[in-house]
Each structure stands twice: as structure tokens, then as C-alpha cells.
Amino acid sequence: MKFGTGQSTPRVEDARLLTGQGRYTDDMARPGMLYGTTLRSPHAHAAISSIDISAALEVPGVVAVYTHADIAGYGPIPCLVPLSGEVKTPRTLLAGDRVRFVGDGVAFVVAETREAARAGAEAIWVEYEELPAVASIAAAIAPDAPKIWPQAASNSLFDWQVGNPDAVAEALAKAAHVTRLRIIQNRVAPTSMEVRAALGEFDAEAGFTLTTGSQGVASMRRELSKVILKVPEDQVRIITHDVGGGFGMKSFIYPEYALVLHAARQLGKPVKWTGERSDAFQTDTHGRAMESEAALALDAEGRILALKVETWSDLGAYQAQFGPAIQTMAGGRIMGGVYRIPAIQNLVHGVVTNTTPVDAYRGAGRPESAYIMERLIEAAAREIGLGVDEIRAKNLLTPAELPHANGLGLTFDIGNFPAVLERAKQVADWAGFPARKAAAAARGKRLGRGMAYYVEIAGGGGTEEHADVKVAADGRIEMAVGTQSNGQGHETAYGQVLAARLGVPLEQIRIVQGDTARMEVGGGTGGSRSMAFGGGAVLQCADDMIARGTALAEADLGGDVDYGDGLFKARGSNATLSWAELASRHPGALDGRSRYTTKESKPAPTFPNGCHIAEVELDPDTGVIAVTRYALVDDFGVLVNPMLVEGQIHGGIAQGLGQAVLENIVYDDAGQLLTGSFMDYGIPRADQMPPAVTFETLNTPSPTNPLGVKGCGEAGTIGAMPSVINAIIDALDGKQVEMPATPEKLWRLANAA
Numbered sequence: 001m002k003f004g005t006g007q008s009t010p011r012v013e014d015a016r017l018l019t020g021q022g023r024y025t026d027d028m029a030r031p032g033m034l035y036g037t038t039l040r041s042p043h044a045h046a047a048i049s050s051i052d053i054s055a056a057l058e059v060p061g062v063v064a065v066y067t068h069a070d071i072a073g074y075g076p077i078p079c080l081v082p083l084s085g086e087v088k089t090p091r092t093l094l095a096g097d098r099v100r101f102v103g104d105g106v107a108f109v110v111a112e113t114r115e116a117a118r119a120g121a122e123a124i125w126v127e128y129e130e131l132p133a134v135a136s137i138a139a140a141i142a143p144d145a146p147k148i149w150p151q152a153a154s155n156s157l158f159d160w161q162v163g164n165p166d167a168v169a170e171a172l173a174k175a176a177h178v179t180r181l182r183i184i185q186n187r188v189a190p191t192s193m194e195v196r197a198a199l200g201e202f203d204a205e206a207g208f209t210l211t212t213g214s215q216g217v218a219s220m221r222r223e224l225s226k227v228i229l230k231v232p233e234d235q236v237r238i239i240t241h242d243v244g245g246g247f248g249m250k251s252f253i254y255p256e257y258a259l260v261l262h263a264a265r266q267l268g269k270p271v272k273w274t275g276e277r278s279d280a281f282q283t284d285t286h287g288r289a290m291e292s293e294a295a296l297a298l299d300a301e302g303r304i305l306a307l308k309v310e311t312w313s314d315l316g317a318y319q320a321q322f323g324p325a326i327q328t329m330a331g332g333r334i335m336g337g338v339y340r341i342p343a344i345q346n347l348v349h350g351v352v353t354n355t356t357p358v359d360a361y362r363g364a365g366r367p368e369s370a371y372i373m374e375r376l377i378e379a380a381a382r383e384i385g386l387g388v389d390e391i392r393a394k395n396l397l398t399p400a401e402l403p404h405a406n407g408l409g410l411t412f413d414i415g416n417f418p419a420v421l422e423r424a425k426q427v428a429d430w431a432g433f434p435a436r437k438a439a440a441a442a443r444g445k446r447l448g449r450g451m452a453y454y455v456e457i458a459g460g461g462g463t464e465e466h467a468d469v470k471v472a473a474d475g476r477i478e479m480a481v482g483t484q485s486n487g488q489g490h491e492t493a494y495g496q497v498l499a500a501r502l503g504v505p506l507e508q509i510r511i512v513q514g515d516t517a518r519m520e521v522g523g524g525t526g527g528s529r530s531m532a533f534g535g536g537a538v539l540q541c542a543d544d545m546i547a548r549g550t551a552l553a554e555a556d557l558g559g560d561v562d563y564g565d566g567l568f569k570a571r572g573s574n575a576t577l578s579w580a581e582l583a584s585r586h587p588g589a590l591d592g593r594s595r596y597t598t599k600e601s602k603p604a605p606t607f608p609n610g611c612h613i614a615e616v617e618l619d620p621d622t623g624v625i626a627v628t629r630y631a632l633v634d635d636f637g638v639l640v641n642p643m644l645v646e647g648q649i650h651g652g653i654a655q656g657l658g659q660a661v662l663e664n665i666v667y668d669d670a671g672q673l674l675t676g677s678f679m680d681y682g683i684p685r686a687d688q689m690p691p692a693v694t695f696e697t698l699n700t701p702s703p704t705n706p707l708g709v710k711g712c713g714e715a716g717t718i719g720a721m722p723s724v725i726n727a728i729i730d731a732l733d734g735k736q737v738e739m740p741a742t743p744e745k746l747w748r749l750a751n752a753a
Helices: 014-018 114-123 137-141 165-174 217-229 255-267 277-283 323-330 366-384 388-395 417-427 430-442 490-502 530-557 579-585 642-661 715-731 743-750
Strands: 034-040 046-052 062-066 105-111 125-130 156-163 177-188 197-203 207-212 236-239 271-274 287-298 304-316 343-352 446-455 464-471 477-481 509-512 561-564 567-570 576-578 592-597 609-618 625-635 693-697
Touching: 034 114, 034 255, 034 277, 046 105, 062 114, 062 255, 105 114, 105 255, 137 304, 137 343, 156 165, 156 323, 165 287, 165 304, 165 343, 177 366, 177 642, 197 255, 207 217, 207 255, 217 236, 217 255, 255 271, 287 366, 304 323, 304 366, 323 343, 366 388, 366 446, 366 715, 388 417, 388 446, 417 430, 417 446, 417 609, 417 625, 417 693, 430 446, 430 609, 446 715, 464 530, 464 579, 477 490, 477 530, 490 509, 490 530, 530 561, 530 567, 530 576, 530 579, 530 592, 576 579, 609 715, 625 642, 625 715, 642 693, 642 715
Parallel strands: 034 271, 207 236, 304 343, 477 509, 625 693
Antiparallel strands: 034 105, 046 125, 062 105, 156 343, 177 287, 197 207, 197 271, 287 304, 446 609, 464 477, 464 592, 561 567, 567 576, 609 625
């Protein structure tokens, strides 16, 4: 059918968004609305001796100023996966006795205008006693390092390990060759187009209402109500309208979300806070930030015998909501990819520093693990004289070896990794590279080629999802889902799934999301889970609708009824009933909620995978690089909308490329943020992207969900980081370089003796 699944249907959201009719949090206005701003610490580590707010209260337009003493009854922002045992790192809504990073909130000012709120914040006098700061992993784990959390034994809060250390040690000792690398993965800022914002309202009967850009309202409501506000869930409503980018960062609760609600209740008026870009750089959770020692053991033929990785993961000043899980449960179990590796050991140390907390960023641990493996295997190929494609082909798992337990707690279920690799080489014109390299050399340039074979664990968060449907008397179908689009096109993709199952036009369907008053349950969007779980819920809801409609139609038509093409048809006559006719005859009878649950009620991840091949031209006179060709073949299972998938890949490649060559959050030794604006922090621009991205899929449907999808939202980033860096290393004749590969670094390496 037209606009069914598998078709590149144009996004139904675009007409609204491109004509300026999108609704973002900062667009919201209420009568009598007040404005809030947060006074932030200028110190990375300091004791608060006193706070004098008297001058701020005299600023015209300032209505209230809140400090820790005013909100001490609220709970701290929770860490949902603490790995440090008894060591807690509670992040209160406003700092009490101590600040622990530049940007830590100290006071919240509410005024009649934004300008007055800012002026009020500037008038507050805070007396600090500066304390020694540790702003890097090396400084934090030094023997005499000052402790950020006095109750901890050191700044290394936890050790997490999976695999078989004894088998790895034995293999390393007996190996014909061992490749060793120290790999640094730079800290990055999410830099979403839409900055964070929050609008708080309070009604004595209805309770709190928070409007904010999020990646899912249900889980946010649960933690905000129970843990922080300490009120029943039904006293908190959270609304999310359009969201201008999330990338993991908008999954979390930030202090301002509770502060605007507190102020709204205290003052009896709506209160809105909108962050500025400086707020974003200082306080939005950062990503990556880790250092690893990695070793790959090989036999004489280049077959992998063992992999050992030890990582120091920078958590920032506080263990963020999912921060400790990113390099452990989220990414640590995928270490080694889909290569045949008899023994793996992965050890992660969680280290606190006087910096912004680190949490999920597009890929959330999976790009980091793939980057380590793909850097290692390509270095190993050079060291033993194998082609980078040959060493991968020799070690990739074959379909006959699946399912395969990787020794870290995951079982790869299905795929044809060697076929994807070979097709990627064809798409990239692997054989034509030497001629292109020679042509570049004739122009005084160095051409390098890099490959990366990645696998992701996607959709592993949670075990269920819900969908709720209402059918209007005119036949229009409104379906609410528990995930949240941040630009991915969920309204289109879910609409296609429902339209295809019901056999009705896409225009007849409206997908709604982001309001706990409409759908109070749901796992939200993250980890490329939406279509696997949300799509399953949509299918289940459609089947339940058809069953309810069939029963009503049989009663009305007096006999057995078949359903197809949007009509209920009596078998013994030509009588039919449409959705509109049934809904008008039986108001509300077609409405209902459905629940999709994974098999055996346990997480059922999918394993999207693929091969990315980048070609990079390096100018040795300037150190400037250009990505001249980029090709990839991915296995995403069933594609609901190929155009949306390709768009996700393009965006992911941009973010992976950005981290590889441009982006870098830098602190000085005192913990001062040196890259706190777009004047200092580089993000990729259109002219730095490849002139074209050649994209194909070679799909094997996933057996874990009814749509057969595998998830695609993070794949571009996972493949881009290692393929681009490997290409740069190739252009440097094998000299290793760490991200970001800036022109200054590359110029020095290209011209080194």
C-alpha cells in the first residue's frame, strides 16, 4: 500500500517544522510568567562559606532567590546505576557546603524578566574557600590527589570487570604477536540545536506540570516525583513538545527542572528557565572521556587469540543518572565486536574529577568499544603485514557460528558479517584505491583509507512498551506512544507501521507522544530502542483494535466478519462497516491500550552491524584533511522507512567525524573550562562532510521483535570515529594519532623526521 512499511515516505512532521509551526519549550508562554536563572560556581572545587542574597532582592524585577537552604527538603538527582557500593555522590539541586565543578548551581533567581533574573544573579555575593581541584584522570588517580568525595577511599570509585583474565593472560604469554595501544577518547559536548529549557507550573488540585524537552516523559516523571519532589506520581505531569536534538543528554533530570516547579509552587505563578549555550557547555552531561590500555594477541596466521582492555572512565564530579553504566553494562559487554575472540578481559575504573558529569552520548559506550577494537585490529594488521580487510575477514564470525556467546554476557543471534564486509569493499571501490592514492600523491597530497567493522547492542533497555489508541467518529485514529522523537521522525515511522497493519491511509493516523496525562508509561527513546519496542506496541495495538472492531461489526452485521483495507466485511453479504461508522455507533468502544513485552519478559537486544570505509586526503603542508569518499554497508534488519534510516546515518557520521577531527572539551589544571563556547569548541560544518555518502544495506531481520528491526540511530557515529581515524593513520604511514586529529597534530606528524 502507499506509504506502508519499507517505503521512503516523506516525513509528516516536516510541513509543521519547516514552516515555523514547531512547538519547543522556550516557545511556551503563560499569563504572568516569571523567568529563572541559575547562578553557577566559577570554581571547580570550593567550600561555600556564605551566600548573601540581599543585594539581589533589591534588583528591580527580582521576585525571589533560592539557595540550598530553601530546597534542602528535596532529594538529590539520583544515580540509577551506582557501582561504587557505599560511596554515594549526591548531586543536590543547589550546592550546599561545597561546589565540585565549574557550573555547579549555587542559587536560583526568579524575576519578571530574563534580564532582571540575570542582574539579580550577578548581585549575589558568594564567599568561597577554594580547594585543590583534579581536572583530569591522571590528576585524579595520582597517589597524593585531593579527594573530591571525602567518604571515598580515593577518586577511583569502582572497578568493573567482565571476561576471563586467566585465559587472557595465558594467551598473551603464548601469542606469536601482541599489538598494544594506549587510546584516548576525547570528552565531547552534545551541542543539540535546542538548548535545555523548562517551564514549571503548579495548581493546588492538579499538582505540578513541567514542560521540557526530553527523551521520554514517563521515566522522568517517576524519578522527579518519587526521588526529588517526594510527591505521588499522579501529582506530577510532564509534557514534551518538539525537541531539537537529544543525543542521550536530554534523557536526564537537571536541577532546573525541579527548581522551576519549586518556584512555581512558592510564588503561585508559572516560572520558565531557558539555558544559554554557556549553560549547555558547562552543565549538559558530556560524553566519552576515557583512556584505555589495550592489547590484542594473535597467532602466526593473524587469528585473534585474546583481547585485554583496561579503561579509566571519567565520571565527572558526580555519578550521573546512568554515568557509571556507560563504559560498563552499556558498552563494556560489546568489547571485541563480532570477531572470533576466544578470551576477552575488560576492566573499567570509574574515576571522579572536578568536571561536568559524563553520561550517555550518541552510542553510549558502544562507539567507545568499537573504536578501541577497530584501532587495535588495524594496527595489528600493519604490524604483522596483513591487509586491514584480510585480518578482519579472517576473524569475523560466520553465519554458521551463530548464535555466538561473546564471553562478556552477550549472545550474537544472527547476521552475515563477512558478506557485509565484502559488499562494503565493492561499494567503496576498494580495488581502485591505489590509483586514487597515486593521483593524490601527484598533487602533493597523502591519501589514506580506513575501515571499521562495528556492532552495536541496541534496544536492550527495558522489556516492554505501550501504545494507546482512540478512534474518533470521523474515523481518524490517534495513537499515543511511550517513546519520544528528538528529530528521528517517529510520527512518520509509527504511522507507517499502523497504516500498513490496518490498511488505512497514513493521513488518517495521528501519532502523539510526550504527555504523561495521555500516556503515563513508556521507556522513552534511547539506545536505538524505539522501533523494536514502540513498533511492537503499535503492532499489538493494531491487532487489538481489529479484534475489538471485528466483535462490534459481527454484532452489528449479524454474522461472521472479515477485516481488510480498512473495512469490516460481512461474509454472507456485501455489507461493510468502516472505522468511522463503528466509532460513531459505539463511542469509545474501539479505544484501548496495548502492551508489547519481549519474549520471556527479559531484555531482547538487537545487533545492528556494518562496515564503514573512509578515504581521507591529507595536505602535509597545512595538516588539513578532507574526507574525499565515504561508503558503508549496514545490517539494520527490516527497514520501516529507508529514507529516515539514511538520514540517521548521515547525522551519525557528522557527529562521529566531529569527534574524530574537531570536537574536544578542554579543562585547565584548575578545572576551568577552556572550550565553553562555539568560539573555542569546533563542530563539523557542511563543507567538512564527505562530498557524498554511499550507503547500502545488506539486512538480516532480527528474530527478537515482530517488525524484525535492529535499530539505526547510533550506527553512523559508531562507524565514523574509527574509520576516519584509521584513514588518517594510513595517510600518516601508520603513525598513531588520537582524537581530535587537528591540523596542528597532523602537520607535526606529517613532517616529523
